[in-house]
Amino acid sequence: MIDLSFEIRRIKMALPGIELDYVNSYVVKSGDEIAIIDDGMYFLDNLRLLMRELKSMNLSVNKIDKVIGTHFHVDHITLTPAINDLASPEFYIGEKDYKIISNDVEKFLSSTLSLYAQNGTPKELVERILKEHPLMRNKRIYEEMRNLDWRKLSDGSEIKVGDIIFKVLEVPGHTPGHVILEANEIAFTGDHILPKITPNIPQYPVEEKSAVTYYINSLVKTMESKVTKGYPGHGDQIDSLPSRINQLLQHHNERLSEVLGLMKKDECVTAFELAQKIKWNLSKPFADMSSTNKFFAIGETISHLYNLEENGKVERKERDNITCWKLISP
Ligand SMILES: [Zn+2]
Numbered sequence: 001m002i003d004l005s006f007e008i009r010r011i012k013m014a015l016p017g018i019e020l021d022y023v024n025s026y027v028v029k030s031g032d033e034i035a036i037i038d039d040g041m042y043f044l045d046n047l048r049l050l051m052r053e054l055k056s057m058n059l060s061v062n063k064i065d066k067v068i069g070t071h072f073h074v075d076h077i078t079l080t081p082a083i084n085d086l087a088s089p090e091f092y093i094g095e096k097d098y099k100i101i102s103n104d105v106e107k108f109l110s111s112t113l114s115l116y117a118q119n120g121t122p123k124e125l126v127e128r129i130l131k132e133h134p135l136m137r138n139k140r141i142y143e144e145m146r147n148l149d150w151r152k153l154s155d156g157s158e159i160k161v162g163d164i165i166f167k168v169l170e171v172p173g174h175t176p177g178h179v180i181l182e183a184n185e186i187a188f189t190g191d192h193i194l195p196k197i198t199p200n201i202p203q204y205p206v207e208e209k210s211a212v213t214y215y216i217n218s219l220v221k222t223m224e225s226k227v228t229k230g231y232p233g234h235g236d237q238i239d240s241l242p243s244r245i246n247q248l249l250q251h252h253n254e255r256l257s258e259v260l261g262l263m264k265k266d267e268c269v270t271a272f273e274l275a276q277k278i279k280w281n282l283s284k285p286f287a288d289m290s291s292t293n294k295f296f297a298i299g300e301t302i303s304h305l306y307n308l309e310e311n312g313k314v315e316r317k318e319r320d321n322i323t324c325w326k327l328i329s330p
Contacts, residue, residue, distance in 0.1 A: 013040030031162025070190025096177025120270030173215025202299025
């Protein structure tokens with residue numbers, strides 16, 4: 001008899017220096033195979049926690065067959081080189097995020113920041129973000145990750161873990177190459193769909209269209225795939241993915257209206273100026289936010305402006321060589 005069941009163990013990995021409580025790492029065991037979905041952040045306590053959890057399941061790190069990263073962010077995949085030191089699993093990541101980690105991450109961050117500078121972010125803030133960004137603090141780990149033998153995932157790829165076959169859905173938005181894994185109506189959603197917080201949707205210079213446009217399309221695509229239950233990158237299990245998707249779609253519609261509402265007829269305003277006026281779902285006003293949260297807020301403002309531009313609501317102009325945005329009167 002074939003046993004089609006699989007076991008999922010959630011591990012809450014610590015996030016030192018990041019303003020979130022923890023990231024979820026999932027151990028998936030099916031048949032005689034083990035996969036880790038998002039191994040977490042590089043930190044000795046996290047590696048020890050992973051080893052202890054595996055031990056309690058009568059497993060060990062050197063038995064891991066596959067490590068799958070939902071996206072390239074520091075909190076999700078930087079434990080990978082440590083796992084590579086102890087075992088020889090196959091490593092997987094979305095192909096567009098692979099492009100980012102296979103290049104110099106500092107250059108990637110710098111080119112993202114020049115887009116933000118072009119959108120009015122002051123030079124001092126750009127420098128502070130570059131200095132304090134978690135990606136920079138883990139630069140050495142990303143250099144190690146470049147040399148790992150990553151297998152690239154794209155839309156429709158399949159990954160077999162024991163008796164289950166996960167279907168890969170490419171869901172750009174939070175990152176250009178974010179992927180989710182689906183099987184038996186459940187999905188490991190990474191940061192594409194989170195239960196409590198709305199995922200940050202920043203504009204990356206590598207993207208052709210607005211990241212918000214990509215994200216809205218990805219949410220609709222996830223809805224159409226008929227998955228019900230979600231295992232997210234942060235927070236508890238999501239019992240109804242369709243209702244959470246509807247909330248997220250509504251959130252972005254409201255934010256698009258909010259941006260339009262903050263713009264005055266005949267006035268040309270920068271994304272940085274708008275980012276200071278938007279009501280962010282954080283306890284602090286923009287001025288008191290950490291440089292990393294300011295980075296998120298500015299990126300999210302740009303991606304919404306790009307979406308409004310694509311839909312003929314705003315147009316871009318220039319003010320002292322800086323991009324500013326104007327309402328298009330109906
Ligand atoms: Zn993320």
